[in-house]
Every structure is written in structure tokens, then in C-alpha cells.
Amino acid sequence: MRADYPGVAELSTPQQLSEFLAQAERRAYKQAQFAVRDEHVALDIVQDAMLKLAERYGDRPAEEFPMLFQRILQNTIRDYYRRQKVRSFWTTLMSSLAPQQDGEDFDPFDTLQDENNESQPARPDEALAQSQLIDVIEDALSKLPARQREAFLLRYWEEMDTAETAAAMGCSEGSVKTHCSRATHALSAMLKERGIDLS
Amino acid sequence: MNTKLTTQEIGSLLDQSTRQLDRRTLDQLQMARQHALHSQRVSVSTWVSQNGMLHGRLQLSARALNWIIAAVVASLLVINVTYWSNLSEHDHSDIDIAILTDDLPVDMYVD
Numbered sequence: 001m002r003a004d005y006p007g008v009a010e011l012s013t014p015q016q017l018s019e020f021l022a023q024a025e026r027r028a029y030k031q032a033q034f035a036v037r038d039e040h041v042a043l044d045i046v047q048d049a050m051l052k053l054a055e056r057y058g059d060r061p062a063e064e065f066p067m068l069f070q071r072i073l074q075n076t077i078r079d080y081y082r083r084q085k086v087r088s089f090w091t092t093l094m095s096s097l098a099p100q101q102d103g104e105d106f107d108p109f110d111t112l113q114d115e116n117n118e119s120q121p122a123r124p125d126e127a128l129a130q131s132q133l134i135d136v137i138e139d140a141l142s143k144l145p146a147r148q149r150e151a152f153l154l155r156y157w158e159e160m161d162t163a164e165t166a167a168a169m170g171c172s173e174g175s176v177k178t179h180c181s182r183a184t185h186a187l188s189a190m191l192k193e194r195g196i197d198l199s
Numbered sequence: 200m201n202t203k204l205t206t207q208e209i210g211s212l213l214d215q216s217t218r219q220l221d222r223r224t225l226d227q228l229q230m231a232r233q234h235a236l237h238s239q240r241v242s243v244s245t246w247v248s249q250n251g252m253l254h255g256r257l258q259l260s261a262r263a264l265n266w267i268i269a270a271v272v273a274s275l276l277v278i279n280v281t282y283w284s285n286l287s288e289h290d291h292s293d294i295d296i297a298i299l300t301d302d303l304p305v306d307m308y309v310d
Contacts, residue, residue, distance in 0.1 A: 018236055025228045026217035039224065047231035051238060058239035133202065134216045137209055156206040157213055184206070197203045 016062040021050055024066070028073050031153055034142050035077045045080060049073040070158065070168040074150055081146070133196070140190040144183055151179035152187065 025046060032042035049072045057068050141149055147169070154165040155176070165180075166173045188198040204212075220228075297303045 021232045050235035054235040054239040157210045
């Protein structure tokens, strides 16, 4: 038994990685979708993150997977932002020579399908109210600044503590607290406008 | 809408929304997962003695492992072919020597 040797961590099995990815993929997809607001790009980001985790850290102890995966996911989202920044620079430069078109506001949550509702409440009015509530929350989360959203989701959705969140975000614990506090205030203000009190 | 929520309840609602993902997205996520698992880095560990006489860990991806296996099989094939061609050459040189020394075995005239 490898675990019998002092200082040697138990390595993960393919089964453990498979189980971890199966339970983490939906949340990861949602996080990516909040960040990029495009379901195809969100899927690409999650696929990239899963591939990087498997290729580079697939043999690490299973208890390290959540932290590593979050770190990889957030870095992959940031890489996407960087590429978008470069692309938009060139697009702006090129389009300054051509007539501008008014872009439409696109919100992927307007078209979020609900075909596989596994835990839908029995009453249709409750289901509708809950669905609307989720739409409002997701819309508000999408409008938060990237770092604030990241901190909020890691702390209150992934239920990481401050130290773990700081490690996943690559910043200090103080920064995590600041981001979380600002995110909660901003979210509270946005939700209050829609008649929801965040306590 | 007049509702009171805590951050924990927001987490629960977000979980609820992950359960409402459409079938197409779930299928694509599953495909991405399978693709990732196919590329998983695996470790081959060797532990010989408890006092640390010999222990090591070889880390490589499943894809790399497949390449290594293919390379080993190809090497064995090349070695095998080389061995048999050398053996055949050796047979011919034995016959050449036998002809030169006029010591050809009788069975060479059979057929």
C-alpha cells in the first residue's frame, strides 16, 4: 500500500477523477457562462479546464482536485478575456474604417432551456417563481465585475474558506475578503431593485 | 417579487439551475469529460522496500503510455525481423563454406 509510506500521498485513480469531473462539470459550466455569457465559449472553457486538469494533474491526490480545478478554470476564463481584449483591439481598429452597426444586447439566460428539470416543484406557479428568481440572480451575478463574481461564487457556492479561495484566485486573503464584501453589496443593491432582500 | 434570501439560499438556487441544464449541454459536458479522462496523466509507482532502498514514480499521460507501448511493439518487431534475416544469412554462409571445402552434406542434394 502506497499510503503506508510516510510522506507519500495516495494517488488518485481514473475512477476518482471521473467522479470528480462528473460532479464539478455543471457548476464549472455555469461559472464560465456567468463570466463569458456565451454557452459555446463556456463549454470550450470547461473542456479546456478538464483537459488541463487530467493531463497535468490527473495523478494527484483526489482531495487536491477541487482547488486545482478551480485554479485552472479561473485561469482559463482569464486567458479568454485576454484573447478577447487583443481581438477587440484589432476589431476596433479595423471597424473604425467601416460604418458601425448597433449591437443587440444578448443575454443567454433569456434562452436558457428547461427540458431536464429534475427537481421541479409540483406547483407550476412555484416553479415559475423559482425560475424567475434564478434568472434574476444569474443576471445579477453576470453583471458583477469578474474578480468579485469569482470570489463570491468560490466562497458561497463552492463553499471554500478564505484561504482556499485566495489560493484558487491567486491573491491574498485580504483581497478575497474585499472582493466578497463588494460583491455582496453590489449583488444586494441589484437584487433590491428587483424586490429581493439579500441578508 | 418580494423575497428574502441568504447567500446560502443563492447557492442552493444556483445548484437548482445546474439541474435544469438542457440535454445537449449535458451531452457535450459528458463528451468533454470523456475526452479529458482519455488524456489523464497516470503514475506507475515502484515501491521495493520500506526503508527507501528503491522507490520511484513514473508519470505520464494515457496517450503517452499508448505511444510507449506502440514504440516497444515496433522495436520488438524490428529486432525480430533483424534476427531472422541474420539467421538466414548465417545459414547461407555455412553452405558457402561447405561448398568451398567440398564438405557439402548429402541432404543438400535431396530435392
